[in-house]
Amino acid sequence: MTIAAAPGRRVTKEHVVDEDTELAQRFVSGDERALKILYDRWSRVVYTLAARSLGDLAEAEDVTQRTFVSAWTSRGSYRPDGAPLGAWLIAIARRRIADAHEARARVARIEQAMMAVAPNAVVDAPDVSDAIMVADEIAHLEPDARAVVTLAFYEDLTHGQIAERLHMPLGTVKSHIRRSLSRLRTRLEATHVAS
Numbered sequence: 001m002t003i004a005a006a007p008g009r010r011v012t013k014e015h016v017v018d019e020d021t022e023l024a025q026r027f028v029s030g031d032e033r034a035l036k037i038l039y040d041r042w043s044r045v046v047y048t049l050a051a052r053s054l055g056d057l058a059e060a061e062d063v064t065q066r067t068f069v070s071a072w073t074s075r076g077s078y079r080p081d082g083a084p085l086g087a088w089l090i091a092i093a094r095r096r097i098a099d100a101h102e103a104r105a106r107v108a109r110i111e112q113a114m115m116a117v118a119p120n121a122v123v124d125a126p127d128v129s130d131a132i133m134v135a136d137e138i139a140h141l142e143p144d145a146r147a148v149v150t151l152a153f154y155e156d157l158t159h160g161q162i163a164e165r166l167h168m169p170l171g172t173v174k175s176h177i178r179r180s181l182s183r184l185r186t187r188l189e190a191t192h193v194a195s
Helices: 013-028 032-054 057-073 085-117 128-139 143-154 159-166 170-194
Strands: none
Touching: 013 032, 013 085, 032 057, 032 085, 057 085, 128 143, 128 170, 143 159, 143 170, 159 170
């Protein structure tokens, strides 16, 4: 079999297979130029699969990016004797697309649960002055407590995750949160009584 090539140049199927094998070896070894070549070759295919499945172009772009990030970070698990590099990449893309569908379903379940609990709930707009005051109070916490509260509120981590990330005992994390919340509650109550 002969594959179309530049005029005067004959490229065989074996030559293409050799190039793909070399690309796979370079990719697995961490060659960023190989990642770029892989992206140039496969990003449109991944994007098209995601766009058709999800029906949302922004989400398809996100899935495409996550696919290549996943491929890069897990490149050590690729086995050339198992599947061609392109097939391996498409398998990753399908998992990222499935993840996106699952995330949508999870959000829908949460919204349904919230509507079941409080179907006519009116959410008050957040008080900007309270938000500024809370941010100011957090900024004035001691460094360890500030780090704990920031991870809890802004990154929505559990106590265990915070303890692991900050290399702190779980009891210390809980104490920091308890004291900090008490301080914030006292400040908020004083502010609302005064106003």
